[in-house]
Amino acid sequence: MKLFQKILPLVIVSAAAWTKQQEQDCRFYSVLCAGIKGKNKMTDQSPPPASSGFDMNKATIISLLYIAGFIVGITGLVGVILAFVWKDEVAGTWEESHLQFHIMTFVIGLIGSVIGAILSIILIGIPLLIALAIWVLVRSILALLKAQKHEPIDDPKTWLF
Incomplete structure (x- = not known):
């Protein structure tokens, strides 16, 4: 039980950090997509993000x-x-x-x-x-x-x- 009490806060903190990173990624990609569509001239010059190159077929x-x-x-x-x-x-x-x-x-x-x-x-x-x-x-x-x-x-x- 003590091990569970020690691990649970670490899991919650890790999940919160992961969620925050996902929100930042979503904001970045929405700005990038808006720039590609011509709504934001600043992002028109930046290349699209590189794919990870790993296809999960x-x-x-x-x-x-x-x-x-x-x-x-x-x-x-x-x-x-x-x-x-x-x-x-x-x-x-x-x-x-x-x-x-x-x-x-x-x-x-x-x-x-x-x-x-x-x-x-x-x-x-x-x-x-x-x-x-x-x-x-x-x-x-x-x-x-x-x-x-x-x-x-x-x-x-x-x-x-």
């Missing part, structure tokens, strides 16, 4: 969930469920290959982890599980990079990268 979300699965655990399962749910929505787009790639990654990873867990009794499974974790991580990072470029996966059914 469906393929990116699933890649991030798979990567977070190494820390949280359950997010990999959430990622494959979302891949199955979104599969019909993205049919015919570049994201379709990503979702198929992620589903294959999960299925192969699940089968490999079961085999590795069984073989860990005789110590062969431990290196297999380490290699499998690296394999899933590399596939997820490569898919994330391609998703940011809006590029499809070349061969989503491959076992490699």
Whole structure:
């Protein structure tokens, strides 16, 4: 209970500071938008704000969930469920290959982890599980990079990268 009493004020102060920053950002962007429309000549000369460059599309979300699965655990399962749910929505787009790639990654990873867990009794499974974790991580990072470029996966059914 004492820990909660110490943390609660910090959370409230952080939330208040975040809210204040959001209000300032909204005021800045409204002035900027007014300037672009010609209402304020001072802001006509300033360039539009640079985007963060990080696109949160469906393929990116699933890649991030798979990567977070190494820390949280359950997010990999959430990622494959979302891949199955979104599969019909993205049919015919570049994201379709990503979702198929992620589903294959999960299925192969699940089968490999079961085999590795069984073989860990005789110590062969431990290196297999380490290699499998690296394999899933590399596939997820490569898919994330391609998703940011809006590029499809070349061969989503491959076992490699």
